[in-house]
Amino acid sequence: MSSLLHPDRLLPADPAVRAVARRLYAEVEALPIVSPHGHTDPRWYAFNETFPDPARLFVVPDHYVFRMLYSQGIPLEKLGVPRIDGGETEQDGRAIWRLFAANYHLFRGTPTRAWLDHAFATLFGLEERLSEKTADAAYDRIAEKLQQDAFRPRALFERFNIEVIATTESPLDDLAAHAEIRASGWGGRVVTAYRPDPVVDPEFEGFSANLTRFGEITGEDTFSWSGYLAAHRKRRAFFKTFGATSSDHGHPTAATFDLPPAEAEALFRRVTRNAPVSAQDAELFRGQMLTEMARMSLEDGLVMQIHPGAVRNHNGQIFARFGRDKGADIPSPTEYVRALKPLLDRFGNEAGLTIILFTLDETSYARELAPLAGHYPALRLGPAWWFHDSPEGMKRFRTMTTETAGFYNTVGFNDDTRAFPSIPARHDVARRIDCSFLAELVCEHRLDEDEAVEVARDLAYGLAKKAYKL
Ligand SMILES: [Zn+2]
Secondary structure (H helix, E strand, O other), rough: OOOOOOOOOOOOOOOOHHHHHHHHHHHHHHOEEEEEOOOOOHHHHHHHHOOHHHHHHOOOOOOHHHHHHHHHOHHHHHOOOOOOOOOOOOOOOOHHHHHHHOOOHHHHHHHHHHHHHHHHHHHHOOOOOOOOOOOOHHHHHHHHHHHHHHHHHHHHHHHHOOOEEOOOOOOOOOOOOHHHHHHHHOOEEEEEEEOOOHHEEEEEOOOHHHHHHHHHHOOOOOOOOHHHHHHHHHHHHHHHOOOOOOOOOOOOOOOOOOOOOHHHHHHHHHHHOOOOHHHHHHHHHHHHHHHHHHHHHHHHHOOOEHHHHHHHHOOOHHHHHHOOOOOOOOEEEOOOOOOOOHHHHHHHOOOOOOEEEOOOOOOOHHHHHHHHOOOOOOOOEEOOOOHHHHHHHHHHHHHHHHHOOOOOOOOOOOOOOOOHHHHHHHHHHHHHHHHHHHHHHOOOOOHHHHHHHHHHHHHHHHHHHOOOOO
C-alpha cells in the first residue's frame, strides 16, 4: 500500500469505535459504484480516447483545483484554462503541472488533496507526496500510464467498478455521444439526466436563442406556453430513451409557485417578449417551472433534483474571460419551508413522486430540510453537496439530519464530479465517513451492529439505486 494512503484514513481515532468502523467499512468497501448525478463528459465513454496528459486530466478541467490556485494569485491562463476570446493560455502540460505541484501545499486539509492522493496512489502507483521536487517524476509516470489502453476511459470505468453513471445534458443537446455509446456495443451503463436550466431560466445566457433552438429541435412553437410545455414533454421522453431517470434544476433559490393557468401563460408571454426580463418575473418563472416539472414527473416518472443556492459567476471578470463553471460560484443563504410550499401544496403528498433536495446552506439541515423530508412523502434529501462534499461536511449532514429524517429519507452518495479519476476517491470518502458515523451509534448502543451493516450497505449502494430508479 502506498504511503500516500493510510488504510485507516478518515476512520475514528478512538480505538474501540475504529474497530467497529473497520468492520462496517469492510462490508461496503468493494460494492459497485452507483453514480446517479455528475458531470463527466459522455464523449469520454463514447470515443474512448486516451487522456492527453496529466495536467489536462487533473488540473485544467477541475474547478476545485484551479480556484484554490487562483485564490493565491496564479492566473488561470497559466493553468491552461481556455479563454472565451481564444486568447493565449499555457499549452505545455508539463509547465502547468510544475506550477500545480509547486503549490500542492495549498490543498493541505482539503478534500481535493484526499481525492488527488487517492488517484495518484491507486491508479498511478505514486508513493511520494507531490511537490516541486517530485513534480517531474510524477508527471512522467502518469503520462506514460495514460498512453496505455488500461487507462482509457472505458477501461477505467470498468476498473472503478461503476455499475451505472449519469451525465447531465441540456434539452438542446442532441445526445450524440450517448447514441455513440449505445451503438458501440460496449457494456458500460451511462445514462443522461435532463437539465433544462438553459430554457427555463430567463436569466440564462442566450435564453431567447435557446428557446428558438428548442423549437427547431422539437417541432413545437416554443414561444407559446402550450407549445413550450409540449417541447419539454417531448424532450424528456427523448432523454428517457437514453436512460434518463432524473431531471436536475440549478436555481438561485428554492422558490416555487403554482399560478392559475391564465397567469402562468401571461408570465410566459412576459419572459419571452420583454427585454430585459424583470428579476421578479425571472424568479417567478423559474419557480413556476419547478411545479410544471413536478407535474411532468408524475406523468413520466423522472426523479427531480433541486440544486439551489449558488450565486453563479460571482466574479464578473472571470466570467467575461473564461465563462461559467470556473470556481467563482459562491453559496448563499437558502430558505426552503416557505419557498417549497406552493409545490408541496400541489404535489408533496404524492408517494409516486421523488424530489431530491440539495443545499449549500447547512443552517437549513436541522431547521428546514430534515423536518420537510421527514414528513412529505415526495421529498428526499440529497447528500452533502459541493462545498460540503468533504469529510466534515458529510459528518455535519448526518449529525444534523438523521434524528429527524432518518437514513431512509436520504439517497446515498452523489459524486457530482467533472474529474473522472476522482470518482472512486469520492465514493470511498463517503463510505468511510458513513461507517464512522454508524460506528459511533453502535458504540453508544443506539444501533445494533447488524443494523449498522445493513444501513452502511444501503448508504453506499442501495439507496441511490432506489431513489434514482437505477
Ligand atoms: Zn451537479
